[in-house]
Amino acid sequence: MKPDTLTRPAAAGLGLALLWFSILVLIPLAAIVLSSTAGGWQQFIGTITDPQTFAALRLTILQALGAALVNVVLGTAIAWVLVRDRFPGKAVLEVIIDIPFALPTIVAGLVLLSLYGPESPLGINVVNTQQGIFLALLFVTLPFVVRTVQPVLLELDQDVEEAAASLGASRFTTFRRVMLPALMPAITAGASLAFARAISEFGALVLISGNTPFVTEVASLKILKFIESDNRAAAASVALVLLVVSLAVLIALDILQRKVARRG
């Protein structure tokens, strides 16, 4: 299945596609990069290291890491149950898992507020707390690890697990030595998707995070604040940091999983 070199119509199509892609994605993102550094490097650093902005970025990144971690564990567990377990109504779980992905984020915020807000039937109110932010992030990142791990789990040849069990390996050892290395690429892929989504999240946080500086202020809401205060350079600077962090985590996880795959 060796790809061909471009034919003339294909080249024209590529040109058209690139033009559309540039207009839609590349040029606007380039505008961000350039606007953030328009005032010079000093101004960029000054914006990022402003205590309040820095605190918002730090909170966002730490919360996202936490959410990604929880999803690695729970997402794998959910995928396991979906693939290896059997019980009536399991098909309903499939739909439930995808709800956070299909739901508009502002609606997700309302959804969480109804059970975990001021009028909660459980009496739990996490509005304006870091737990509330964490909860919102768990909600929106739910499907990511599950859906990357699930197809791999499906394809996994159970003969090797059985052989390991027959040789005396405990379930845990089997999981750790046989399955985990096989699932690692999928888990890290899902984790980086979950992380990227979590640091970018906006709609679900608008209603739940109280936006208290240093405590519950997240980066995406800070960006909006800068925009509304007519400080586009600062907004672009924070945006640039978010983009770079996403990219960095993506690359880091890619390297990590290659290392694991080689060892395993």
Next chain:
Amino acid sequence: MADTSWSTGLTTGPTAGVTDAPARHGSPTDQQSTIRPGVTPPATASVPVKPSTRNRKAGGAGRNGGGHVVRILLRLLVIGYLFFLVVWPVSLVVLRTFAPVNDTGGFDAFLTRISDPAFGYAFGLTLTAALWAVGLNAVFGLGISLLLVRYSFPGRRLLSALVDLPMSVSPVVVGLALVLAYSSNQGWFGPLLESLDWQIIFSTPGIVLATTFVSLPLVIREIVPVLQEIGTEQELAARSLGAGAVQTFLRITLPAIKWALVYGVVLSLARALGEFGAVKIVSQGASFNGETATLLVANRYGNFDEASAYAAAFLLVLIAITALVVVTILRPSKEHRS
């Protein structure tokens, strides 16, 4: 094997990066090379397989005695997590729509709220923008997928990585980026747009652009793995028998990727209908002038009108779940294999 790539459910599999080497954290097809783990089992013929290990389903007796308990615990953990995180909150929204906390309840009150003309406008605008976005992403997505998989050109890997970029960009960043580039008075292309009298920001084209941006990768990520899977044999055979490029595409390629395209379109539609952050920035957000369904929810909530916000949110929940159910029905059943 052709149905593995879309058995991933609504969210797609890992980055559908198009590479020649299987080293990327790529599509399920790339997993095959890394699945063979380090534990080298002896040749199966020489090991008598114990009867207990044949019994996969029960996870039952012998060495795996504790396995049954673990299985039950895991099941409870997962069901509990999903119940408290998703099921109960969503059902509360449905409940609150018809029994608001500080307002009149009942189906009639709900109907009155949604027959507000602003609702019709908002949902119409959302649908229009979403259909444009999905259309553009389907057409260009198909083209880009074909280019990425069937051809090689300098920068192909870069393009493949860039195509996934919109998934990692925050919606407010998308809105900001579009404003910086296309705002009439301060954007890079401002003067050009003014001279053409085209208004993008604070007008429907801006909403369409924002919605298209955020849903861009979804069609491509569904189609690319399938194109890689099906290979070119049939297409080459058709061409060698004299079929033209367009004919080959319509008769051979398109039917083969039909379901992937459908899933990608439904994913894009759901994403486009739900966009909030980017639209908040590029749209004026006024009732009857730029207020999408999601902006309607936010605006009503912010104007002490929770009941209306819940009503609009309920409609959006309904649409989302319908899309999910449609996809679930259309997806070929995984259980019938193995």
Next chain:
Amino acid sequence: MKTWKSRLAVTATAVAAVLGMTACAGGASGASGTQLSIVGFAVPETANKAIAAKFQQTEAGKGVTFSGSYGASGDQSRKVAAGAKADYVHFSLESDVTRLVKAGLVDEDWNKNATKGIVSDSVVVLVVPKGNPQGIKGWEDLTRPDVKIITPDPKSSGSARWNILGAYGHAVASGKTEAQASDFLKKIFANVTQWAGSGREATEAFDKKVGNVLISYENEAILARQKGKDYDYIVPNDTVLIENPGAILKKADPKAKDWLDFVLSKDGQTEFAKTGFRPVIDGVKTEVKGANDPANPFPTPEHLLTVEKDFGGWASVDKKFFADGALIDQLRAAAVKK
């Protein structure tokens, strides 16, 4: 199995296509009567909607529909300057209209009428939870260590600027020197737990218990109480008279003139009063639910300061207080360093 799935897919696509076409058609046919676009600051949506409803019952207002967008005054003003559609603007303070005059969108003589361009009044008040647990009596209490203040951010919000002038005005009126008044402001800033985006967002933050005192418009406190919020509010002895301008844009629909006339008429002003604003014309008497005393809703404070008389006009105020790097920026920076 395959055929019914295919049929489902085809039906779904057809339904979507029909919905899409009706959406586009619906959008196009909306322009049967005049539509006036109102761009307002954060809090007067309820008031303007009530006035619009009454206007539509008059001869001049028959068949006129309204599109409205509401948000932080400064932000909204900038949006109009950047191309957002507006026939009539109702901002929190005069500077936000001046911006549009400078941008060539509003006539220079917009405020040469009987009310000097102002359409609604209010005063700065201190909002506390029901029962006033902190025992707040006036501006001086805001410097106490147990007080957590919510006020909007002057960079985006009009309400914020009125609040700051109120505090500063109180300081000067109670005999402090300018230096002492600046210090007073700094102490207040040090107690601010959140600089909200707009007056309404500040109310929402107060509702979420982010702080225990909210500095806001009197009309916002009254409206919140009308909508069932358990707030109390204190009208300080010395406070600032809030004057909200309303202006018609140069390119506005001619109906906008009738609208402005109606807004300034007894009927229009009565609707303002009912939602908590102080009327700008004489002879408007109505009971105001939600006010501290519905029969006497708008008490006159001992010292009512105005921007014209006590601060020298908005141009001078903007230069001294709110320009980039001016007094307020310096005080905020100094307050954080503590």
